[in-house]
Amino acid sequence: MVPSLLFEVMLIGLLGIGSQWLAWRYRMPAIVVMSITGLLAGPILGILNPEEDFGSLYSPIISVAVAIILFEGSLNLSFKELRDLGKPVFRISTIGAFIAWILGSLTAHYIAGLSWAVAFVIGGLFIVTGPTVIMPLLRQSKLNPRPAKILKWEGIIVDPIGALLAVFAFEIISFMTADDPDGTKLLLFFAASLFAIIFGWACGRGMGWMFETGHIPEFLKSPAVVIVVILCFTGADEIMHETGLLSVTAMGITLANMGISSISDMRHFKENISILLISTIFIMLTASLQLETLLQIFSPNIIGYVILMMFIVRPLSIFLSTIGTGLSFNEKALVGWIAPRGIVALTVSGYFSGVLQEAGYDDAGILTTLTFGLVFFTVLAHGFSIGWLAKKLHLSMEGKPGTLIVGANRFTVELGKSLQKAGLPVIIVDSSWERLRKVRESGLNFYHGNMLSEQTEYNLDTIPYEYLLAATDDRAYNSLICTTFMPEYGRTNVFKISPFVEGKSTNSEIVSKVGGRILFDKKFSMDDLTDKMANHYIFRQTTLTAQYNYKQYVEDKDPSTVFLYLIKPSGQLKFYSEEMRTVPVVGDTIVSLTPPNKEKAKIQAKLETNRNNNQNGNQN
Template sequence: MVDSLLLIFMIIGILGIGSQWIAWKFQLPAIVVMSIAGLLAGPIFGIINPEQEFGDLYRPFISIAVAIILFEGSLNLKFKEVKGLGKPVFRIITWGAFLSWILGSLTAHYVAGLSWAVAFVIGGIFIVTGPTVILPLLRQSKLKPVPSKILKWEGIVVDPFGALLAVFAFEIIVFLSSDSRDASALLLFFLASLFAVVLGYIFGKVIGWMFESGHIPEYLKSPSMFGAVIACFTIADEVKHETGLLAVTAMGMTLANIGISSIKDMRHFKENISILLTSTVFILLTSSLTMDTLKDVFRPEIIIYVLLMLFIVRPLSIFVSTIGTGLSLQEKTLVGWIAPRGIVALTVASYFASVLEDEGFEGASLVTSLTFALVFATVCVHGFSIGWLARKLNLSSEGKPGAIIVGSNRFSVSLAKVMEELNIPVMVVDSSWDRLNRARRAGINHTYGEILSEQMEYSIDFTPYDYLISATEYDSYNALVCSTFIPEFGRKSVYRLSRQNRSGDQLDDLNHTIGGQEVFSPAEGIEDLKYKLKAGYVLRKTTLTSQYKLETYLRDKHDETVLLFVLKQSKQIEFFTDDRETTATAGDTIVSLTPPSKEFSKIKEKLENKKAGS
């Protein structure tokens, strides 16, 4: 085992971020890869044991990390987002959670053999799903808006309630089992929960006011936010254990819904911190497990318990709680199947395992094994099945990666038309009804509105689109749009047209890191492209074969041809740029803007062939 704390930190960091990279590279659920990496480094090979090495710092570190992760997730909970979905969301996070608690507790008692006390505590813990597992799955699976929003809201809102429900169940158990029953402990629990909500709301309002009024400089906003989250969590948690999660959730939801401009600027930074913490905490938790815990996972009663939770408890609680909510059978089926447990379940369960065991409750020794069995089973089964099931139920936006084109003009509409002919999802966005008229007449999917406005987050479902092309007449606006959406799409998937020479802004000194990549080869401005279309240039689709290869195509094409993009057989799109070599093989389709002379020569060739045939 490694003795150096510095080396342990290094190993945890490498395993966490390395697992995230492997998951991205091979399209695997990140939680599954991290769990396996932690198990290999911990109980299997015995390289590290963070709980033993970190000592008293282990639990506080994990608690604060979970609080920050939950806060970051709650910043995405805007009430505008669930417009029209309020009823099913409310039912699932209330009646659905309650049914899941009762059914899970009964299953834990009668199947897993836990005492009533332990069963009701662990039943409360297992209603949680959480942002650490749900959000990565939603990013990978590309669900349609309705199931995606329901799962996201459930995962983030129910997370603190699961911990509170476990605390509530424990307080009830202690109250009922005590010889001198004192209801003051129960009253204190409810008052502490109410205090946590009020505290989170006050923290959110105060931080929001300080940000907007300029009492905190820009460079201190992110550090101040993290300091406030830790303070809010710690104060509430010191009053009553596990109410800190409720406090930071209330704080995040308050900030998300009071319309602070600074929040969006900081969100991407907090997302990066959240990913780092998620990776670290999962490696910490799994590598701290023991071989005895892993062996208990394969006990028959635990395996049967996990199967019942997967196939009976979760689906039944969702189907019953969503009666009359307007959700389709397909949506109920998907939501009823997807419920992976994650960090909160493991951390809260590990806390109660020691507390229940100290109190002498029967079955407390199995809590950690039961929790890990359910966590690992759900992240594996749901992680690998969510995409397949969504496609089977027609609730997936998967298919050919789509493109959003900003700016409606002669060229952008023509490009969108060709993409639609190739069955590529495409949308033209413009803030002018007059300019959008061209897209409307062409029957192109379009949206009216300012792409940079916050309202567009609720008007457009960005899920089907993997690329963004800013093709307006204004160079500075194109650069601004691309810079804004780089965190959403990735730097390699955001493009803008070349800066113009004859008109538009003169941005010769524009920093190369600002805006997206200049697209098409040779890169040309919007005025040049519109002029070529007006002069008779056409957008041509050319499919390569084993005989007609890319080299041949490039050799034969007209010198004035503008290469636009390649649609590969794998359904991926690869745009041509001057600074990157684009590859294409047999079966791929090249789309280009071709001079009219080639069209005339082809027509003339056909006429001559027809005449010769006659």
């Protein structure tokens, strides 16, 4: 056991974030790593038992964390994303959820051996997937936009619906089994659900109005939203248990569709908070399980239930509900397979386990074991299979690292052509149709629009591109692009052409301090690169060998050479910058912009050789 509660809080955070890092480092599903870490620290090694140690604070901490996570996810649900997807998302969230509820309840009764009452409660709860498990999978799997958006919308919308279905089933059961049935409770349930939606909408509109009118200063916006989210959740949940999840979802969707400029800044803050909460909550939940619960998971009735839920109930509900929606068979197959359960299922089932047992349903004692069995096996199976299955179904954007270049000019066109020649995805974005003329003629992918506009956000698919290069002739715009997209691409993957121009130090001193790493070298501004292109500089590709190492390569180069990027034998792409710490080794291919002198000499030598051969031939 840990020496103090403070030490336990520290250890939970360390294990959670450490699991996230380990998953990122070795490209494993984060939720799988977190689950295994929690089990090792909790029931297996007995180091942690958060539920026992935190006491009465345990449930409120979990509930508030789930509310914030669900709100963060719903903050990404803009209705503009639903172009061509509104029908399948609506069908899956309604008809599909209903089918999954009925089939899941039948499976729980006949396979898991639960009574009808308990089966219908747990059947409603198990339709949920949720952002706590879906978002980490989508981050790592790089699905095509259509299935990715469907899974995201379903996970966030169905999360509160599942909890409400469980409450609704319990209220129906209580009504039907009561000696003196009273419909007041059912009416109260529907009234409380309606109130939760209206309350969430009001909180969202109220916060949006205060942001737009300047009633909240910038430094208080994110903290204020967190507190209002907790208020929104608690206010609804105190009236009817589990309606708080519905309320925060309504609040998030309302804010997401108000078109408030500062929402994007808050979204990045919420994403960071959400990752921290998911990491710690998963550790807390899995570490709080009992060893007996783990052993019970492997009983035949639970394994049979989990297998049917994964291979029959979920695929059938998706295929039936999406008939006539325009989804391809492959898309239905992928969406029908991916349905990992997470935090909401674990927390709500724990609540109903106690409530149902108090109501006289003794078989409800197995709910925690049943829930964790479904959570663990779905997290494991879907976490490891999503990438492989997406590739097999041709629904994956996984591949060689792509590059998005902002700014169409002679240099970026040639840079794009060199990347394309190396087999790397590339796209050039510019708001000028005239500047894009050379890009169109070259056959490169392009997008006509302003990189910072809202339309671009919804119309340009950025999933295939890991790197962003800001290479316009406007130094301030380049820095603004980098600052805007740094949270999305990561600090090490966003670059800008050097803002330093000889004789123009005033703006450069300011602009250089704003976002993005300097691309290639500080001394090569956009003007310098344009001049080199005008002077017929050439893109040269060189592969290092044991006989020709990096030191020799650098020594042979002209001082005016621009080292652009290198490609590892594994396909990894590295752009040169002043902060690049990678030292090229044997097998690496380096692309540089070199003066034409050597090329001219080679051409001249070849012409001389041909001339001599011709002369010798004539003499013979």
